[in-house]
Amino acid sequence: MPPTNRPITVALVDDYDVVLVGVAHMLSPYRDRIVIAEIDTNEAVADVVDIALYDSFAQPESDRGEISVLVDNPRARRVVIYTWNFHPDLIDTALHKGAHGYLSKTLPARDLVTALEAVHAGETVVSEAPRTRSAPGLDWPGRGEGLTDREAEILALITQGKSNADVAALTFLSPNTVKSYIRAIYRKIDVASRTQAVLWGVNHGFTPDHDRIQHWRS
Template sequence: MSVPSKPICIALVDDYDVVLIGLAHMFDRYRDRIVVAEIDANQALNDEIDIVMYDSFAQPESDEKEIAALLKNPRASKVVVYTWNFQPELIESARKQGVHGYLSKALPARELVVALERIHDGDIVFTEAPRRAKSAMGLDWPGRREGITDRESEILALITQGKSNEEVAKLTYLSPNTLKSHIRSIYRKIGATSRTQAVLWGVEHGFTPDKHRIDHWMGGP
């Protein structure tokens, strides 16, 4: 792997600012190697980007469409999916679309940086499914400070978006019983006794998608 003559310029794409800001901060110690140019929430890319990282949090329905749009964007040299969902059909779909990487959220920051450098050098990097469900240290998500896990957060975000249990189970590849167990845990943590209360809590605590972008993150171009 060659050492880049200048830092690799990346853009982060997701519908939730808190998720993206947590990811951006993971690169703070590696700014000589990785520069976050912009954080994107449903907007087109403005800067010339070496790698786009598409975070799949709470938007599995739109993955194929959004990834396809990013791959066609002339400003995005390479596109990487950043996820904890390693269902075989999702991985195969990403391969067929031509993404340049499929990276696990369980990767420590140093390994994530190395993977991005390999991709920048021309490698196609698909990491193995994580042995554990936990995300890498430093990431953030809605409800984390209330004790909600990353997986529970995605479920509550989908519920807040108006998805039924059947739809959530399909989108998250969970069995109905496993999903119900997660929902009971969520309700307990937020003090909800009904779906309506859970949705209202979600709306008030950042579980609805954001609709703006953050340009030039931390001195990026």
């Protein structure tokens, strides 16, 4: 059984610092139960962590290799996906690849901590499909400009050079839904074209800060 007399060590995995800082801030009141072992990856994690928490913001959710990289690395005892996207295929694939949890970004901090503790104790935990918005305390690029987390994720993918078809495939959204999000994004950031949206994204923190998954490749 995992030791219960010390906090769980968690490595946060996502390419956007603002996203990870938001998660770390949300978990900070629970420092007696959760210790964040990694945010800045100028150096790779050298020690084993109890859980690698893979935040899905603007990450290649439909690229099964990303999950395998974390699962196969001996420095992560367990791997948990942290996401708003609960498409059944994504859940099934993550669990088949060896993920130990699939948790919703709508979970309040206390429930997220409880779920991580359950995973640490050996359970496989899958949240209910989300019906509400992201939990208070989380952050993402463009939040201050009024973009929702899902709009921000789509703009981040566009800023990375993804086409509408790419975005639909990566997020498991329909092409029409992606188009609807893009129209809402354009209105909120006051642009009229994709080129203007990409330039706005580059100037407002929508390009990745790191390629964190590289630190987990064998």
